[in-house]
Amino acid sequence: MGAVKGAKAKRMPRAVRERQMMDAAVQTFGRRGYRAASMDEIAELAGVSKPLVYLYLNSKEELFTACIRREADALIAAVQTAVEPGLAADRQLWAGLAAFFTHTAENPYGWAVLHRQARTHGEPFAADVAVMRDTIVAVVTGLIGAAAREAHRDQELADRDVAGLAQALVGAAESLAGWANEAEDVSAKEAAGTLMNFAWMGLGNLMRGESWSHSR
Amino acid sequence: MGAVKGAKAKRMPRAVRERQMMDAAVQTFGRRGYRAASMDEIAELAGVSKPLVYLYLNSKEELFTACIRREADALIAAVQTAVEPGLAADRQLWAGLAAFFTHTAENPYGWAVLHRQARTHGEPFAADVAVMRDTIVAVVTGLIGAAAREAHRDQELADRDVAGLAQALVGAAESLAGWANEAEDVSAKEAAGTLMNFAWMGLGNLMRGESWSHSR
Amino acid sequence: MGAVKGAKAKRMPRAVRERQMMDAAVQTFGRRGYRAASMDEIAELAGVSKPLVYLYLNSKEELFTACIRREADALIAAVQTAVEPGLAADRQLWAGLAAFFTHTAENPYGWAVLHRQARTHGEPFAADVAVMRDTIVAVVTGLIGAAAREAHRDQELADRDVAGLAQALVGAAESLAGWANEAEDVSAKEAAGTLMNFAWMGLGNLMRGESWSHSR
Amino acid sequence: MGAVKGAKAKRMPRAVRERQMMDAAVQTFGRRGYRAASMDEIAELAGVSKPLVYLYLNSKEELFTACIRREADALIAAVQTAVEPGLAADRQLWAGLAAFFTHTAENPYGWAVLHRQARTHGEPFAADVAVMRDTIVAVVTGLIGAAAREAHRDQELADRDVAGLAQALVGAAESLAGWANEAEDVSAKEAAGTLMNFAWMGLGNLMRGESWSHSR
DNA sequence: CATGAATGAGCTTTCATTCAT
DNA sequence: AATGAATGAAAGCTCATTCAT
Numbered sequence: 086m087g088a089v090k091g092a093k094a095k096r097m098p099r100a101v102r103e104r105q106m107m108d109a110a111v112q113t114f115g116r117r118g119y120r121a122a123s124m125d126e127i128a129e130l131a132g133v134s135k136p137l138v139y140l141y142l143n144s145k146e147e148l149f150t151a152c153i154r155r156e157a158d159a160l161i162a163a164v165q166t167a168v169e170p171g172l173a174a175d176r177q178l179w180a181g182l183a184a185f186f187t188h189t190a191e192n193p194y195g196w197a198v199l200h201r202q203a204r205t206h207g208e209p210f211a212a213d214v215a216v217m218r219d220t221i222v223a224v225v226t227g228l229i230g231a232a233a234r235e236a237h238r239d240q241e242l243a244d245r246d247v248a249g250l251a252q253a254l255v256g257a258a259e260s261l262a263g264w265a266n267e268a269e270d271v272s273a274k275e276a277a278g279t280l281m282n283f284a285w286m287g288l289g290n291l292m293r294g295e296s297w298s299h300s301r
Numbered sequence: 302m303g304a305v306k307g308a309k310a311k312r313m314p315r316a317v318r319e320r321q322m323m324d325a326a327v328q329t330f331g332r333r334g335y336r337a338a339s340m341d342e343i344a345e346l347a348g349v350s351k352p353l354v355y356l357y358l359n360s361k362e363e364l365f366t367a368c369i370r371r372e373a374d375a376l377i378a379a380v381q382t383a384v385e386p387g388l389a390a391d392r393q394l395w396a397g398l399a400a401f402f403t404h405t406a407e408n409p410y411g412w413a414v415l416h417r418q419a420r421t422h423g424e425p426f427a428a429d430v431a432v433m434r435d436t437i438v439a440v441v442t443g444l445i446g447a448a449a450r451e452a453h454r455d456q457e458l459a460d461r462d463v464a465g466l467a468q469a470l471v472g473a474a475e476s477l478a479g480w481a482n483e484a485e486d487v488s489a490k491e492a493a494g495t496l497m498n499f500a501w502m503g504l505g506n507l508m509r510g511e512s513w514s515h516s517r
Numbered sequence: 518m519g520a521v522k523g524a525k526a527k528r529m530p531r532a533v534r535e536r537q538m539m540d541a542a543v544q545t546f547g548r549r550g551y552r553a554a555s556m557d558e559i560a561e562l563a564g565v566s567k568p569l570v571y572l573y574l575n576s577k578e579e580l581f582t583a584c585i586r587r588e589a590d591a592l593i594a595a596v597q598t599a600v601e602p603g604l605a606a607d608r609q610l611w612a613g614l615a616a617f618f619t620h621t622a623e624n625p626y627g628w629a630v631l632h633r634q635a636r637t638h639g640e641p642f643a644a645d646v647a648v649m650r651d652t653i654v655a656v657v658t659g660l661i662g663a664a665a666r667e668a669h670r671d672q673e674l675a676d677r678d679v680a681g682l683a684q685a686l687v688g689a690a691e692s693l694a695g696w697a698n699e700a701e702d703v704s705a706k707e708a709a710g711t712l713m714n715f716a717w718m719g720l721g722n723l724m725r726g727e728s729w730s731h732s733r
Numbered sequence: 734m735g736a737v738k739g740a741k742a743k744r745m746p747r748a749v750r751e752r753q754m755m756d757a758a759v760q761t762f763g764r765r766g767y768r769a770a771s772m773d774e775i776a777e778l779a780g781v782s783k784p785l786v787y788l789y790l791n792s793k794e795e796l797f798t799a800c801i802r803r804e805a806d807a808l809i810a811a812v813q814t815a816v817e818p819g820l821a822a823d824r825q826l827w828a829g830l831a832a833f834f835t836h837t838a839e840n841p842y843g844w845a846v847l848h849r850q851a852r853t854h855g856e857p858f859a860a861d862v863a864v865m866r867d868t869i870v871a872v873v874t875g876l877i878g879a880a881a882r883e884a885h886r887d888q889e890l891a892d893r894d895v896a897g898l899a900q901a902l903v904g905a906a907e908s909l910a911g912w913a914n915e916a917e918d919v920s921a922k923e924a925a926g927t928l929m930n931f932a933w934m935g936l937g938n939l940m941r942g943e944s945w946s947h948s949r
Numbered sequence: 950c951a952t953g954a955a956t957g958a959g960c961t962t963t964c965a966t967t968c969a970t
Numbered sequence: 971a972a973t974g975a976a977t978g979a980a981a982g983c984t985c986a987t988t989c990a991t
Contacts, residue, residue, distance in 0.1 A: 096969065096975060118421050120336030124961065134977045139962065205334055205421045229504065236509065249487075249495035250504065252480045253473035260472020261465065271465070279465040287503025297505065315950095340986060350952045352988075361986065528971065550853055552768030556965060566973045568967080577965065607937070637766050637853045681909065681919070681927040688908020689901035696900045703897075711897035719935025720877065720898065721945065725884065729937070744954060744990065771981065782956045787983065 103141050106131045110142075111152045115194030119149055119206045146209065153203045153210055156195035157217035163188040164221060174232035175297070179281050181224065182258060186273035189262040196266070200259055218255070226251040254284055319357050322347045326358075327368045331410030335365055335422045366429060369419045372411035373433035379404040380440065390448030391513070395497050397440065398474060402489035405478045416475055434471070441467040470500055535573050538563045542574075543584045547626030551581055551638045582645055585635050588627035589649035595620040596656065606664030607729070611713050613656065614690060618705035621694045628698075632691055650687070657683040686716055751789050754779045758790075759800045763842030767797055767854045794857060801851045801858055804843035805865035811836040812869060822880035823945070827929050829872065830906060834921035837910040844914070848907055866903070874899040902932055 097105075109131035113122045124145055128135040142148040167184030168177045189196040203214040229247050261280055265271040285297040313321075325347035329338040340361055344351040358364040383400030384393045405412040419430040442463050473496055481492040501513040541563035545554040556577055560567040574580040599616030600609045621628040635646040658679050690712060697708040717729040745753075757779035761770040772793055776783040790796040815832030816825045837844040851862040877895050909928055913919040933945040 099975080102975085117423070118334075118336065120334065121422065123959085125959095135961090136963080136978085137976060140976085145961065201421050205417045206337070232504065246495065246498075249477065249480070249492070250499050252476050253496055253499045256476020256479075257469035257473040260475065261469050263472075264465070264468045271461075276465070279462060280469055283466050283469050283503070284499070285503050285505045287499070287501050287506055290503055290506060318950095339984085341984095351986090352953090353951060355987070356951085531971090534971095550766075550768065552766065553854070555963085567965090568974090569972060571966070572972080633853045637849050638769065639765070677919075678927060681912070681924070682931050684912045685905035685909050685928055685931050688911075689905040692900050692904020692907065693897065696897070708897070711894065712901055714894075715898050715901045715932070715935070717935050717937045719931070719933050719938055720880065721933045722935055722938060747954080750954085772983085773981080783982090784957090784984075785955060788955085793982065 099141065102131075102133065102137070106133065106138055106142060106148075107152060107155060110148050111156060111198055112194045114149060114152055114202055115197035118202050119145075119210070149203075149210060150213060152195075152198055153213045156192065156199050157213065159192070159195065160185070160188055160199065161217060161220055164224065168224065168228075174228050174235055175281075175285060178225070178228045178232070178284075179277060181228070182280055183273055183277040185221075185258055186262060186265060186276045190266060190273050193266050196262060200263070222248075222251050222255050225254055229254075254280075257283070315357070318347075318349065318353070322349065322354055322357060322364075323368060323371060326364050327372060327414055328410045330365060330368055330418055331413035334418050335361075335426070362425060365419075365426060368411075368414055369426060369429045369433075372408070372415050373429065373436075375408070375411065376401070376404055376415065377433060377436055377440075380437065384440070384444070390444050391497070391501055394441070394444050394448070394500070395493060397444070398496055399490055399493040401437075401474055402478055402481060402492045406482055406489055409482060412478065416478075438464070438467045438471055441470055445470075470496075473499065531573070534565065534569070538565065538570055538573060538580075539584060539587060542580050543588060543630055544626045546581060546584055546634055547629035550634050551577075551642070578641060581635075581642060584627075584630055585642060585645045585649075588624065588631050589645065589652075591624070591627065592617070592620055592631065593649060593652055593656075596653065600656070600660075606660050606667055607713070607717055610657070610660050610664075610716070611709060613660070614712055615706055615709040617690055618694055618697060618708045622698060622705050625698060628694065632694075654680070654683045654687055657686055661686075686712075689715065747789065750779075750781065750785070754781065754786055754790060754796075755800060755803060758796050759804060759846055760842045762797060762800055762850055763845035766850050767793075767858070797851075797858060798861060800843075800846055801861045804840065804847050805861065807840070807843065808833070808836055808847065809865060809868055812872065816872065816876075822876050822883055823929075823933060826873070826876045826880070826932075827925060829876070830928055831921055831925040833869075833906055834910055834913060834924045838914060838921050841914055844910060848911070870896075870899050870903050873902055877902075902928075905931070 106127070110122075110127045113127045113130060116122075117126075124135055124138060127148075128138050131138070138148070142151060163184050164181050167180045169180065170177070172180070199214055199217065203210045226247055229250055233247075257280055261276050265273070265276045282297050322343070326338075326343050329343045329346060332338075333342075340351055340354060343364075344354050347354070354364070358367060380397050380400050383396045385396065386393075388396070415430060415433065419426045445463055445466060477492045477496055481487040481489065497513050538559070542554075542559050545559045545562060548554075549558075556567055556570060559580075560570050563570070570580070574583060596613050596616050599612045601612065602609075604612070621632075631646060631649065635642045661679055661682060693708045693712055697703040697705065713729050754775070758770075758775045761775045761778060764770075765774075772783055772786060775796075776786045779786070786796070790799060812829050812832050815828045817828065818825075820828070847862055847865065851858045874895055877898055881895075905928055909924050913921070913924045930945050
């Protein structure tokens with residue numbers, strides 16, 4: 086019932102049906118996991134018969150891969166659109182984090198597919214998510230490097246350290262995304278703010294009363 | 302024949318057999334995931350017949366739950382043992398993180414079960430992992446709170462912020478754990494150091510040339 | 518695009534379309550067998566859409582039956598055309614065998630449908646092939662009977678013996694047809710010669726140095 | 734009902750169950766063909782559940798292959814046992830043909846699997862039957878060669894001619910086997926006699942009143 | 950204590966066939 | 971005349987689970 090199933094309108098053009106099926110698949114895979122999700126359930130949620138799902142999307146594996154790619158592309162696009170190159174590095178970082186939290190909050194099933202399900206199952210799928218994650222880590226790595234250059238202290242941070250910091254930051258963001266989704270009263274901006282404070286100032290500074298401010 | 306599989310050594314005491322089965326189960330669940338792991342494979346890896354697995358562990362679901370509990374308890378014990386109450390908050394935090402990275406590196410299948418598999422599947426299991434995660438978050442929250450009290454600024458950090466920070470910190474640690482496990486030349490102590498720098502000093506301080514040092 | 522598939526040439530007269538479909542069907546049934554051949558594959562090979570196949574030929578079963586009938590009629594026509602009534606019985610037999618081998622070599626898919634596929638599957642089709650086989654057996658029986666009458670010894674060969682001999686002769690011909698088709702350097706005339714020697718002279722005479730000759 | 738299903742006696746040793754399944758499979762494959770035979774039907778006819786069939790015989794393909802091998806071995810054994818090396822070549826040939834007709838008459842489903850079904854379907858199976866057929870053709874080829882040597886005229890029959898004759902003879906036998914099975918009143922010995930007459934004397938001699946006699 | 954034998958239920962996938970246009 | 975859209979039904983295969991010994 087609701088937005089996905091769409092009033093049993095028969096005989097729709099292929100592109101529309103395909104989108105409905107992918108939506109249903111993302112939701113089902115996100116909820117149940119790859120193995121536990123059944124093609125029957127996906128077809129029923131999409132409001133079509135199972136053979137049609139196979140006709141358009143070939144197999145469970147291909148369908149899952151298609152879901153991963155679609156959701157990964159959407160997430161990357163959301164983050165990259167938000168990061169405006171003209172701004173200072175810390176502002177770019179903030180914008181990227183906010184976009185990340187907003188997008189994952191708005192697409193909880195897609196995020197579940199990417200973060201929980203795809204990485205859990207074998208090689209064919211993990212690779213696609215790894216590509217997406219590496220893309221995001223690369224963006225973050227670039228921003229941290231840029232921030233360091235802006236501070237004229239670039240020599241102090243070795244490449245490996247930057248990589249580790251980016252991993253930590255992305256991991257923190259992923260973890261917060263799950264937390265913010267479950268605790269429904271935490272908004273994307275709050276989450277982004279918390280994380281920026283944490284990342285930028287560190288716990289030590291925070292406890293000394295200093296904090297980073299988005300608005301300034 | 303040999304240490305691992307036990308060349309048809311019959312009539313072993315129940316506790317030993319049970320441990321063998323759980324070891325096999327953790328490995329199989331960690332590798333394949335809950336649904337893809339078959340009781341056949343687990344029984345064969347444990348070197349026993351399938352009915353014996355059922356006799357001792359009742360069902361796949363209970364077996365998985367038992368695995369989660371065992372691995373969660375082991376991880377929490379490792380972390381809590383490392384955190385000596387007498388030390389300063391930042392040292393306690395460092396010790397806990399180092400223990401966390403060491404334990405997950407030494408128990409990759411157990412860590413996979415906790416981090417990847419258990420959270421992926423429906424209600425019965427997620428609860429168990431949530432308990433463990435909450436326990437760790439509580440430890441971290443306590444440490445942060447203690448550190449804040451040491452700095453006499455406890456009022457500045459609201460409870461929700463502390464919870465969010467702890468969530469972010471644990472997520473960063475999980476992400477670094479995966480990173481350190483894959484990039485084989487990154488040791489647990491290095492990972493702990495990177496994370497402490499990130500967490501304690503923040504990116505801002507780091508770029509200003511300050512960093513946290515374990516040895517001092 | 519070209520002679521076989523017809524590059525999307527729309528609006529062809531029904532007879533032509535129907536022939537294309539039957540050709541595709543014979544090829545597909547001959548290659549894959551009745552069950553393994555799919556209507557999808559047949560339609561695609563014929564260059565038309567599936568509903569059109571159904572419009573013209575109603576069902577898979579009817580389509581297969583139509584294939585059997587067409588190929589059986591063609592084979593029988595080829596054999597009967599070759600058998601000129603005026604000749605001596607052995608010459609007629611030789612001509613019929615030669616025509617049989619030539620036709621099966623030129624229509625391998627049709628022959629496969631008749632010889633291998635049609636007899637393999639249940640009641641609806643076996644009957645059609647039996648009709649064709651009986652027709653050929655009847656022709657051969659007639660030839661043998663005629664030869665016997667020419668030798669004025671017709672009372673010596675009981676009807677059942679004649680039927681058995683015709684059956685054996687046709688089986689030998691079918692077996693040689695397969696052999697000649699696989700061993701590519703054996704021509705239809707060679708096969709016919711071998712069979713005439715076998716049939717007319719028998720192994721005993723052959724080994725005594727006698728053999729049958731077409732040219733005399 | 735009858736010999737195959739066997740009174741629903743549960744919990745039988747594996748070897749027995751496996752034989753029951755193979756019997757049921759041969760019957761079903763022989764009747765319906767490889768594709769049309771369903772594992773459900775085979776399992777039901779064998780009086781067991783489908784998973785047991787898979788547990789013991791792995792897959793439909795392997796099951797079919799096992800059937801082919803078993804029936805081929807049985808047929809070859811029957812023929813080779815009958816051909817006693819001490820006898821004259823024509824007597825050996827007669828004995829082999831008689832054994833062939835007897836065995837195929839007693840094992841109609843096995844013969845159907847070998848002659849009709851296995852050759853109809855793709856490479857994996859056709860190869861096994863080809864091996865069996867080649868074995869029989871080789872035996873026949875050897876006997877014809879031996880008969881020629883006994884007649885001291887071996888130079889007159891080229892190898893290829895012998896091969897062709899053997900093909901024809903085996904084909905004739907195969908065809909008669911089918912005919913004799915359908916026309917139920919034709920015994921194996923009659924069929925063997927008819928074929929020996931045909932093969933040894935040829936139609937020409939037969940019509941001149943000569944014939945080969947087994948009893949002398 | 951330990952297991953070989955056995956199955957109900959469910960999953961992915963395919964196919965012949967039909968509508969609505 | 972011709973087709974894109976859609977499905978009911980069934981098939982191959984696997985798995986968690988249980989007896990009987």
